[in-house]
Amino acid sequence: MNATKQKILIKSLNLFNDSGISNVSLRAIADKAGISVGNLQYHFKKREDIIEALYFQLVEKIDSILFIKTDDLLQSFLNISVEIVTILYEYHFFLLDFITITRRNQKIKRHYSELSKRREIEFIKVVDVLIKNGVFREELLKNEYHSLFKRIEVISNFWFSSILIQADVLSRESIEQYSLLISQSIYPYLTDEAKNQYDTIFPSQLV
Amino acid sequence: MNATKQKILIKSLNLFNDSGISNVSLRAIADKAGISVGNLQYHFKKREDIIEALYFQLVEKIDSILFIKTDDLLQSFLNISVEIVTILYEYHFFLLDFITITRRNQKIKRHYSELSKRREIEFIKVVDVLIKNGVFREELLKNEYHSLFKRIEVISNFWFSSILIQADVLSRESIEQYSLLISQSIYPYLTDEAKNQYDTIFPSQLV
């Protein structure tokens, strides 16, 4: 990709993350990138194009890490959720303005919608494997794992928002807090054997 | 309260819920309320005052339903979470624009922050009672119920957002979906006895 274009995306991302989409004007982006607004517009005809480009960057990054190692199922499962959020953290402006963005941009909205459905199917598949391998227990309620997926999805998407409505800044610590939240939400679904394994992975969580 | 003031708040709420705060101008509110912008401004000196007024209405409404009936602990516990979300639904613009609002309005931000802390303390107290009464099990991990609270908090605050990033409209159904999500997330923490009780409350969830 063109160097200027790259620079625009990086600076936009920084500004968006710091101040939120609606508080970042094209002039501010151009300033930060050290170019003119005219030039900015040459590379991205519409403001929305910048956001779209960043969105698809994000999606690509996440896609690239989505696979479970078959040797250490539980660990791998827990790792992925943290890796995803670590990437989301890089693009957190997107999550903070999720509603605004999807309201304005049907393309992103539809794409995310499809993505989410595919992710759920994948999730359920992985859970099936985990059940067969004695890591997760069987469902005790109907659609229990569907429900679990939904909760994890909401928390992944809005954890940073949840922090920022109370705190003034978002720090990397929030990723660890997220990690704790998610792993603890998984715990009740583990078999006794896997619970032991969990305790060795997170000895500090023992009562 | 003044009739005009009342009308402004109602119409603002409707518009905010339908289109999101940033897409509702003072002119639009005045139009909808059948008054002039000048008059609107007489009652609410600043745009932010409308939002603040609505916020404190919301907080008051929720406060008014927050008490657990001691005779039917589990049912009462589950009911409250739905009642809260039902009220939140009435004011869902607030949740959809949570970040934007708290970013702009320190007063609301600080107030919510305090509120959230108080709510967590209340939650833990209630959980203690539920444990003592054999409804919830003891903690198996450190801060397990703190973690549960956080998850419920995020989901309560952002469930509607989560729906709206995929769907085009928000319907009352989303409240039932929320209810299912939350009750299923509670299930693993119930004692065997309480699980039986759960099954009689939600027979349709049996596998």
Place this chain on the structure above:
DNA sequence: TGTTTTTTAGTACATTTGTACTATATTAAC
């Protein structure tokens, strides 16, 4: 009734913002 206060309407303004348009400058192609 006359006066003061409250309520309502209308206008005007400063600011911001996205973007369209034009004119150079730089680079690539032949």
Place this chain on the structure above:
DNA sequence: GTTAATATAGTACAAATGTACTAAAAAACA
């Protein structure tokens, strides 16, 4: 080396928005 393309800068503009200000109408009050 001339031409064509790409890239950059600068200006201009229309639209929207919050809000300040003024004046009239209505209500309350004495």
